[in-house]
Amino acid sequence: xxxxxxxxxxxxxxxxAMLSGLAPLIGWVMYAVALYANLRFEPGRFIWIAxxxxxxxxxxxxxxxxxxxxxxxxxxxxxxxxxxxxxxRDRGRVEFQYTYEERVLHGGNALHRNARTRRLIAGQxxxxxxxxxxxxxxxxxxxxxxx
Numbered sequence: 001x002x003x004x005x006x007x008x009x010x011x012x013x014x015x016x017a018m019l020s021g022l023a024p025l026i027g028w029v030m031y032a033v034a035l036y037a038n039l040r041f042e043p044g045r046f047i048w049i050a051x052x053x054x055x056x057x058x059x060x061x062x063x064x065x066x067x068x069x070x071x072x073x074x075x076x077x078x079x080x081x082x083x084x085x086x087x088x089r090d091r092g093r094v095e096f097q098y099t100y101e102e103r104v105l106h107g108g109n110a111l112h113r114n115a116r117t118r119r120l121i122a123g124q125x126x127x128x129x130x131x132x133x134x135x136x137x138x139x140x141x142x143x144x145x146x147x
Contacts, residue, residue, distance in 0.1 A: 004072045005144040010065050013117065013143045015091050015110040017068070020061035027053035071131045071139055076100075080107075080128035080140075085120050087113050094120050098128040100135045107138040116143045 010017050027050035034046040080098030083106070094117070095108040107128065111117045120126075120143070127141040 002073060003145045004069050007065055009144055010068050012114055013111055014064065014068060015112045017061060017064040018112050020057045020064055023057035023060075024050070024054040027051075027057075068139060068144070071137060072129055072144070074133070075129040075131050075138075077127045077129050077141060080126050080138075082120055082122050082124045082126055082140075085122050087117075089113070092117070094140060096126060096128060096138075096140060098130065098138060100130045100138075103135070105130075105135060105138070107136070109140055109143075111143060114143075 005013070011021055012018070027046075031046040031050040078098050078100055080096045082094060082096050084093075084095040086092050086094075090113045091110065092113055093108055093110050095106065097104060097106050099105070111120075120140070128138045129141050129144075131137040
């Protein structure tokens with residue numbers, strides 16, 4: 001049985017998914033603060049920011065979750081090695097190399113710093129889930145699935 005990451009695990013791990021999910025929330029909190037804190041700013045302006053962040057953020061979140069889950073569903077796991085790990089505060093990027101159909105490919109994932117991603121180090125052997133339709137698209141297995 002294929003393991004597919006849960007929506008919660010994707011939000012905890014994938015930086016772009018987490019950012020897409022937070023954007024509408026931040027917009028509506030800004031609007032609520034402007035509305036109820038009696039600020040000098042016109043609260044009506046903040047509603048447009050909240051609506052824009054919602055219109056952009058929710059579809060981006062749905063797309064990102066669907067993309068990751070579909071790669072895990074139809075993709076294949078191959079051996080890979082982490083070539084670089086860089087985190088700044090709560091976000092970072094992990095670069096890796098893998099071989100698929102006799103081609104050496106390079107990939108990277110923008111990850112949110114958490115207990116699972118802190119364990120990733122350069123030179124570490126990892127499993128990489130490769131999109132068979134687009135082999136340049138790949139995700140590290142370990143942060144998304146407890147392996």
